[in-house]
Amino acid sequence: MKSYKIALIKGDGIGPEIIDEATKVLDAIASVCDLHFDYEEVLMGGIAYDMTGDPLPQETINKSLNSDAVLFGAIGGQKWDALPREKRPESGLLRFRKELGVYANLRPAVVYDELINASSLKPKIIKGVDIMVVRELIGGIYFGEPKGRTQEKGWNTMVYTREEIVRIAHQAFRIAQTRGKKVCSIDKANVLDVSQLWRDVVTEISEQYPDVALTHMYVDNAAMQLVLNPKQFDVMLTGNIFGDILSDEASMLCGSIGLLPSASVGEKIGVYEPIHGSAPDIAGQGIANPIATIASASMMLRYALGESEAADKIDRAIKRTLKEGYRTQDLAQFDAKEVCSTSEMGSIIANYATK
Numbered sequence: 001m002k003s004y005k006i007a008l009i010k011g012d013g014i015g016p017e018i019i020d021e022a023t024k025v026l027d028a029i030a031s032v033c034d035l036h037f038d039y040e041e042v043l044m045g046g047i048a049y050d051m052t053g054d055p056l057p058q059e060t061i062n063k064s065l066n067s068d069a070v071l072f073g074a075i076g077g078q079k080w081d082a083l084p085r086e087k088r089p090e091s092g093l094l095r096f097r098k099e100l101g102v103y104a105n106l107r108p109a110v111v112y113d114e115l116i117n118a119s120s121l122k123p124k125i126i127k128g129v130d131i132m133v134v135r136e137l138i139g140g141i142y143f144g145e146p147k148g149r150t151q152e153k154g155w156n157t158m159v160y161t162r163e164e165i166v167r168i169a170h171q172a173f174r175i176a177q178t179r180g181k182k183v184c185s186i187d188k189a190n191v192l193d194v195s196q197l198w199r200d201v202v203t204e205i206s207e208q209y210p211d212v213a214l215t216h217m218y219v220d221n222a223a224m225q226l227v228l229n230p231k232q233f234d235v236m237l238t239g240n241i242f243g244d245i246l247s248d249e250a251s252m253l254c255g256s257i258g259l260l261p262s263a264s265v266g267e268k269i270g271v272y273e274p275i276h277g278s279a280p281d282i283a284g285q286g287i288a289n290p291i292a293t294i295a296s297a298s299m300m301l302r303y304a305l306g307e308s309e310a311a312d313k314i315d316r317a318i319k320r321t322l323k324e325g326y327r328t329q330d331l332a333q334f335d336a337k338e339v340c341s342t343s344e345m346g347s348i349i350a351n352y353a354t355k
């Protein structure tokens with residue numbers, strides 16, 4: 001039996017509810033795949049601030065680095081919005097990403113045929129969409145210096161070094177090799193020097209991947225093309241802030257932000273988390289969609305632990321659940337045969353995953 005140590009960060013809002021469903025599915029899979037998961041819960045976000053005065057206690061970093069992978073729920077909420085920036089849950093998250101060195105954020109946007117009517121776009125535009133946004137996660141304007149504010153002025157700086165662009169470009173090309181063999185690199189090279197460097201370096205690295213076709217697109221055009229003709233994209237390679245924006249947009253092609261998982265990877269460890277936030281408005285009601293988190297657990301099995309058979313079982317179970325018409329509240333209007341709670345959804349997927 002193989003045993004893995006998983007650091008669990010439940011976080012705030014719906015975080016605890018959705019993580020509980022992901023571990024339910026993982027434990028079900030463990031029983032049929034001869035695996036064992038050893039969970040260690042660590043604190044982060046608003047709850048960490050409330051309990052320790054720090055949204056990212058050092059212990060969380062240490063224990064995460066000491067695990068095989070990190071499974072992450074969601075953090076943040078209005079309750080902590082008035083705190084000084086460095087005490088806010090979001091600052092904890094950014095520091096966490098930096099400390100763990102997870103520079104590559106992989107955000108797949110795949111349209112499930114079963115939910116083709118759930119998108120605000122026409123079925124013929126989105127049927128078959130399968131995009132992987134590869135977003136640089138620990139550089140760019142989120143981290144660049146100088147930054148600051150006075151009463152009269154606020155400023156941040158978008159900085160990328162050659163080395164940062166090189167490593168994320170390699171990730172994108174390698175991922176493209178396993179998929180549709182296309183990379184579209186997103187920038188604003190017509191205006192920003194940092195983007196011109198981005199474009200030049202990505203082009204340079206592309207020479208090592210002759211089997212992958214590289215194109216470049218300005219970010220404003222990319223935002224438009226995503227809703228005009230999303231099927232043109234395979235891998236979208238972006239910097240930090242452009243990827244933040246475009247991945248939210250891409251998620252909506254799929255109907256609900258409650259469906260989409262993500263992986264953040266680097267040299268040391270991976271963090272697996274849904275792309276949605278902590279949704280404090282629906283927390284504690286048992287109506288959150290746990291699918292994004294369960295799919296994140298599947299990405300964790302595949303990318304961090306090399307357990308692709310177990311991951312396939314989960315992915316198939318999610319599809320089957322949707323196909324049979326089980327829906328959480330967010331998707332209740334779309335071909336639902338039965339509307340279920342967060343925990344019922346988790347149980348159905350867990351059950352199918354073992355079949």
Ligand code: IPM
Binds near residue numbers: 275
């Ligand atoms: C995301 C989120 C975060 C980000 C926030 C919460 C700091 O929007 O993971 O996309 O901007 O990276």
Ligand code: MG
Binds near residue numbers: 244245248
């Ligand atoms: Mg975001």
